[in-house]
Amino acid sequence: IVGVFGYGGGVIGRYCDQPKLFPGVEHFHTMRVNQPAGKYYTTEYLKALTDLWDFRGSGVTNMHGATGDIILLGTTTPQLEEVFWTLTHDMNQDLGGSGSNLRTPADCLGSSRCEYSCYDVSALCHFLTNEYQDELHRPAFPYKFKFKLDGCPNCCVASIARSDMSFIGTWKDDIRIDQDAVNKYVENDPAYPANAGAHKGKDWGSFNIQKEVVRLCPTGCMKFENKTLTIDNANCTRCMHCINVMPRALKIGKETGLSILVGAKAPILDGAQMGSLLVPFVEVNADNDYEEITEVIENVWDWWME
Ligand code: HEM
Ligand code: SF4
Ligand code: SF4
Structure with missing residues (x-):
């Protein structure tokens, strides 16, 4: 098991079992980097990231992983802290989640580009990522836990199938x-x-x-x-x-909010299972720090961790 100081997640240790035959990949650890909400980048940021990975890792990336993270594929143990230092000190960038913790929350681009969005998806994704930093970096759960956020039921990030708790935009009134x-x-x-x-x-x-x-x-x-x-x-x-x-x-209604679904999973033998509707409608209110939403999250976690 490898990682960076103070974090239990974000690094996935990988070793080759034939190091003599393949010395170049004797260690080939993966680092998960928390993608920005909506996956918006500046060219400058992408250049800094790829330069860092060329210098300290294999240069091979996966933009983006299934979870949404920026995945940096392949480096050695001594480089881990160096990469982490540059990410956090020079690039204002954090690692993502791995193991039995909260995985990096992933969202669609929501109201930043899409007229169907029923709430400000990036704002909620950003808030949840900051609010649950401890749960993201220090595995304390019985198993992994994923949030995904979609601005409307088109479900572009497939939150209904790919997250333990999905937040899907909806509306209460009539289609216009x-x-x-x-x-x-x-x-x-x-x-x-x-x-x-x-x-x-x-x-x-x-x-x-x-x-x-x-x-x-x-x-x-x-x-x-x-x-x-x-x-x-x-x-x-x-x-x-x-x-x-x-x-x-036709346009979505004006009284918008989101539905909370829980329990989607993809067990190998049973195949993909969709989440079940837990809360049909919640208002999305940044002014009270999304209280109605965090209350549901924390009650679910309390029950699950017992
Ligand atoms: C019981 C064991 C495991 C199960 C059931 C499992 C399941 C999954 C699932 C369902 C995803 C997609 C998640 C999504 O769409 O958000 C995923 C992503 C991933 N898994 Fe696993 N996994 C397991 C173990 C592992 C192990 C041991 C590794 C590596 C050593 C690994 C590496 C990855 C990576 C790199 C991704 C993509 C992550 C990302 O996109 O951010 N998994 N896994
Ligand atoms: S899920 Fe809905 S709001 Fe989000 S990008 Fe797709 S269509 Fe737009
Ligand atoms: S009215 Fe439109 S959105 Fe509503 S169930 Fe029928 S097709 Fe779907």
């Missing part, structure tokens, strides 16, 4: 409908391409709202009659399908 824009889609107006123009290079035939939207709604809660689209919002599961197909006509 612009009936004129719905009819532009129905009339096949070229300025209103279905699916926001994705895959439009292929001829899919003309757009059919019944076939492509109404009949694909998983709960059958939509109707399009007399040029008017109606949604029975009480039965809408916020699956995003209709909004993804007609983004200029």
Whole structure:
């Protein structure tokens, strides 16, 4: 077991069992580096990181690992503290999680780029990362624990399948409908391409709202009659399908927040299992330090650690 002083996670020791045959990879430790929320970088930062890894490691990186971390693949034991020193002192950068601790929280880019985002995903990801530094660096849990955050149910970081606790943006009120824009889609107006123009290079035939939207709604809660689209919002599961197909006509509601799901895992024998809905709606409030969210997290941890 190898690591850096004061931390129990962030470094994964790897050794070759044929060091005589492969002396260059006798030690080949992996370091996990906490990626910035939304994975935004400056060129200057990336250059400093790759220069550091060329100098003190193999130069091979994995941008990004499945968890989202920047993964630095392959260095020797004496280099670990040196890399850690430069990251923390010169680059304002921390290691990520590994082992039985909180793994590096990962998020989609949320409201920084995406109109579907129901909360400021990067702000919450950044807050949780700072708030739970001890849990991230000092393994004290019975097993690993992952948070992932998605701004809406499109779930671009697949938080529903890949985290013990996922935070998925949602809304309480009604989907906003612009009936004129719905009819532009129905009339096949070229300025209103279905699916926001994705895959439009292929001829899919003309757009059919019944076939492509109404009949694909998983709960059958939509109707399009007399040029008017109606949604029975009480039965809408916020699956995003209709909004993804007609983004200029349909918008998420205005009373936004998030749902908390727990328990997704991927056991080798049973296969992937989705998280279960624990809290249907929580307001996302930075002003009270996300109290409603941290309360759920800490109660779950208390129960789990007993
Ligand atoms: C029972 C043993 C293990 C299980 C069930 C397991 C499972 C997983 C899963 C499900 C992921 C993907 C997580 C995600 O999508 O967020 C993952 C990531 C990873 N695992 Fe493991 N793992 C195990 C042991 C190990 C060991 C022993 C190593 C290395 C020596 C390792 C190295 C990694 C790495 C490098 C990643 C990517 C991390 C990242 O993206 O930040 N795992 N593991
Ligand atoms: S999960 Fe939703 S909010 Fe986040 S990037 Fe994907 S579509 Fe946008
Ligand atoms: S979001 Fe999904 S469930 Fe809700 S109306 Fe649209 S297609 Fe139906």
